[in-house]
Amino acid sequence: MVSKRFSAGNADAVTMVKDAADIVDVVGQVVKLRRVGNRYLGLCPFHQEKTPSFQVDSQNQLFYCFGCGTGGDVLSFVTKSQNLSFGEALEFLADRYHIQLPDKEPGQTSGEQESRKEAQGLYQVLEVAADYFYQQLHHSTAGDTARRYLEQRGLPAPVVEEQRMGYAPNQWDGLLNHMRKAGIDRRAGIEAGLLVASSSDRVYDRFRHRLIFPITDDRGKIVAFGGRSLDGAEPKYLNSPETPLYHKGRMLYNLVRAREACRQLRQVVLVEGYMDLLAFHARGFYRVVATLGTALTAQQVRLLRRFADEAVMLYDGDEAGQKAMFKAMPLFLGEALPVSCPRLPTGMDPDDYLKTEGLAGFEQLLEQREDLGKVAITRTLAGWDGTLAGKSKAIEQLQPLFDAAQQPVLQAEYLRLVADRLGLAESVVQSQLQRNRRSSPGRGGPARVHAKVDFDDPHNQTLEEKILRVVLKYPCLIQKFRDSGALEHFHETSLRTIAEALMQTDPGPGQSVAGLYDRLRDADLQETVSRLLLQEDHYGDLEAACLHFDDRLGALKQRQIKKSRKDLLQSIRQAERDGDQLKVKELLQQFQSIYCTRQDLSPDGSP
Numbered sequence: 349m350v351s352k353r354f355s356a357g358n359a360d361a362v363t364m365v366k367d368a369a370d371i372v373d374v375v376g377q378v379v380k381l382r383r384v385g386n387r388y389l390g391l392c393p394f395h396q397e398k399t400p401s402f403q404v405d406s407q408n409q410l411f412y413c414f415g416c417g418t419g420g421d422v423l424s425f426v427t428k429s430q431n432l433s434f435g436e437a438l439e440f441l442a443d444r445y446h447i448q449l450p451d452k453e454p455g456q457t458s459g460e461q462e463s464r465k466e467a468q469g470l471y472q473v474l475e476v477a478a479d480y481f482y483q484q485l486h487h488s489t490a491g492d493t494a495r496r497y498l499e500q501r502g503l504p505a506p507v508v509e510e511q512r513m514g515y516a517p518n519q520w521d522g523l524l525n526h527m528r529k530a531g532i533d534r535r536a537g538i539e540a541g542l543l544v545a546s547s548s549d550r551v552y553d554r555f556r557h558r559l560i561f562p563i564t565d566d567r568g569k570i571v572a573f574g575g576r577s578l579d580g581a582e583p584k585y586l587n588s589p590e591t592p593l594y595h596k597g598r599m600l601y602n603l604v605r606a607r608e609a610c611r612q613l614r615q616v617v618l619v620e621g622y623m624d625l626l627a628f629h630a631r632g633f634y635r636v637v638a639t640l641g642t643a644l645t646a647q648q649v650r651l652l653r654r655f656a657d658e659a660v661m662l663y664d665g666d667e668a669g670q671k672a673m674f675k676a677m678p679l680f681l682g683e684a685l686p687v688s689c690p691r692l693p694t695g696m697d698p699d700d701y702l703k704t705e706g707l708a709g710f711e712q713l714l715e716q717r718e719d720l721g722k723v724a725i726t727r728t729l730a731g732w733d734g735t736l737a738g739k740s741k742a743i744e745q746l747q748p749l750f751d752a753a754q755q756p757v758l759q760a761e762y763l764r765l766v767a768d769r770l771g772l773a774e775s776v777v778q779s780q781l782q783r784n785r786r787s788s789p790g791r792g793g794p795a796r797v798h799a800k801v802d803f804d805d806p807h808n809q810t811l812e813e814k815i816l817r818v819v820l821k822y823p824c825l826i827q828k829f830r831d832s833g834a835l836e837h838f839h840e841t842s843l844r845t846i847a848e849a850l851m852q853t854d855p856g857p858g859q860s861v862a863g864l865y866d867r868l869r870d871a872d873l874q875e876t877v878s879r880l881l882l883q884e885d886h887y888g889d890l891e892a893a894c895l896h897f898d899d900r901l902g903a904l905k906q907r908q909i910k911k912s913r914k915d916l917l918q919s920i921r922q923a924e925r926d927g928d929q930l931k932v933k934e935l936l937q938q939f940q941s942i943y944c945t946r947q948d949l950s951p952d953g954s955p
C-alpha cells in the first residue's frame with residue numbers, strides 16, 4: 349500500500365482537516381446512521397449485509413465494521429468509500445469544511461509531497477511505456493509474431509484494446525531509445541521497473557520479445573507490466589519488479605473491473621494466469637481476478653473480502669494447480685471468506701475449458717462448485733493407504749486446515765467428514781488433532797488470523813488485547829498502564845506497537861485517543877485500533893474497568909513469572925545433563941532467591 353500519510357509540512361493540513369471534519373456527518377452522507385449510546389450504527393457500505401455491523405465512534409472519530417473488518421478514521425472512510433487517494437480525500441474534506449490547504453509550491457515540498465511527485469513521475473513513465481508497447485503491437489512489423497499469437501489464442505480485438513496490451517520488440521534498447529527521445533531520465537525508467545542496470549553500468553530493456561499485459565492498481569492506473577515470452581524463453585511470464593507503485597502481493601490483475609462486476613452477486617472467481625482471465629473477458633464475464641505470478645497472499649484475500657462474500661478458486665486441473673489451491677485454503681479461513689472450487693477436468697486450465705465448453709458450460713460447472721476445505725479433505729483422505737499409521741498421518745496432514753478453521757460450524761463439518769471417511773469417532777479425530785497441537789506448539793496457534801476471525805467474541809481475545817482495549821476505552825488509565833511496566837510483557841508485535849504509541853498519546857480533556865490513530869502509520873494497526881475501540885464491552889463504568897484492568901495486569905505478570913520460572917528450570921535441567929555442577933548450583937541459587945522468597949506463588953508456580 350502506498351504510504352497513506354503526509355509527513356512533516358502536510359501533517360498540519362491533516363490535523364486541520366480532521367479537526368474540522370465530523371466523521372458522523374461525513375459517514376452520514378453515505379450510510380443511514382442510528383444512534384445507540386455514544387456510538388452510531390448502520391449498514392456497512394463496504395460489504396453487503398442485512399443487519400448493521402458497521403459502527404461509528406464520534407468521540408474518537410473512528411469507524412469499524414464487525415462484518416468485514418474495514419475500519420479507520422474520517423480520511424480513510426473517504427478514500428475507501430469514494431475510491432480516492434489520500435491526497436484527494438484530504439482535498440475533498442478540506443473543500444467540504446472550507447479549510448484552506450497550505451500551498452504546495454515546488455520549492456517548499458515536504459518529504460511526502462516529493463514522493464507524491466515522484467509517484468506522479470513514475471505513472472507518467474509507465475504511460476509512455478504503455479503507449480510504446482501498444483504502438484509496437486499494432487503498428488510495427490516487429491509486432492507480427494505477437495499479433496499471430498493473439499490470433500491463435502483467440503483473444504478478440506476489443507479485449508486486446510481494452511487491456512491496452514502491447515508488444516516489447518526483440519531489442520535491448522527499443523524502449524530505452526524511445527524514452528530518451530521522450531526526455532525521460534533513465535533512472536526513472538529503472539525505478540519504474542522498465543529498464544535494468546547491469547553491474548557494468550549498462551542499461552537495457554527489461555522486456556524483450558514479449559507480449560505485454562499492463563497491470564493496474566486499484567484506481568486503474570498502470571503500475572507494472574507482465575510479459576509473456578513468445579519464443580519459449582524462460583521465464584514464460586516475466587513481471588515488473590516491486591517498485592514504489594507496484595506490490596505484487598497486495599494487488600490483483602484486473603481488480604477494478606472485477607470490483608464493479610461483483611457489486612450484484614458478490615462472488616469473485618480467482619484464476620492464476622493473465623490469459624485465463626482474459627479468456628473470461630472475451631466471453632463477457634468480468635467477475636474475475638488473477639494473482640500476479642506469485643502465490644496468493646493474505647493481503648490479497650483481504651482485498652477480495654472487501655467486495656465479495658465468496659471466492660471461487662479456478663486453478664489449473666493439474667497437480668501444481670491443486671496444490672496451490674489447498675495451500676491458499678488457510679488464508680481464506682483466516683479471513684473468514686468462504687471459498688469453493690468447481691472441478692475442472694484433470695489437466696485442463698480455465699482457458700481450455702472455456703474454449704471447449706463455453707461460458708454456459710462454465711456457469712454449469714460453477715453451479716456444482718464445492719467447499720474447498722471439503723475438497724482438500726477428500727483428496728487427502730483419498731491417499732489414505734488403509735493402515736492405522738496412515739490414519740494418524742492423514743489427520744496430521746489436515747492439521748493446518750483445522751487450525752485455521754475457527755468457525756465452529758466449519759470445524760464440525762470438517763470433523764464429521766474426516767471421522768466418516770476414516771471410520772473413526774469424531775471425538776477420536778478431535779483428540780488426535782489436539783495431541784498433534786500439543787506436540788508441536790509452534791503451529792497450533794493460528795494466533796494472528798485467529799484473533800481476526802473471532803474479533804466479535806471478547807472471550808477469544810488474548811490477554812494483551814484485553815489490557816490494551818480497556819486502556820484505549822478509558823484513556824485515564826494510560827498513566828497507570830505506563831507505570832505498571834506491563835508493556836515489556838507484551839509479546840504480540842502489533843499490539844506492542846499500538847501500546848507504545850498509546851503511552852505517548854495525550855488524551856486531553858476530551859479523553860479521546862484520536863491522536864493515536866494518526867501516530868500509527870500502518871493501515872493494519874489503524875484497523876486494529878478501530879476494532880478494539882468499537883468492540884462492545886461489559887465494563888459498565890470506570891470503576892469496573894479499573895478492576896478489570898488490574899485483574900488482567902495481574903494475570904499478565906503471573907504469565908511472565910511462570911514463563912521465566914519454566915525457562916530457569918529448563919536451564920537447570922540442561923546444566924544437569926551437561927554435568928556442569930557449578931552452573932547447576934548457580935542457577936539453583938538464583939531460582940531459590942527469586943521463587944522461594946515470593947509470597948504470592950505456591951511452590952508449584954501457580955498463583
Ligand SMILES: [Zn+2]
Pocket residue numbers: 392393394395402413414415416417418
Ligand atoms: Zn463491512
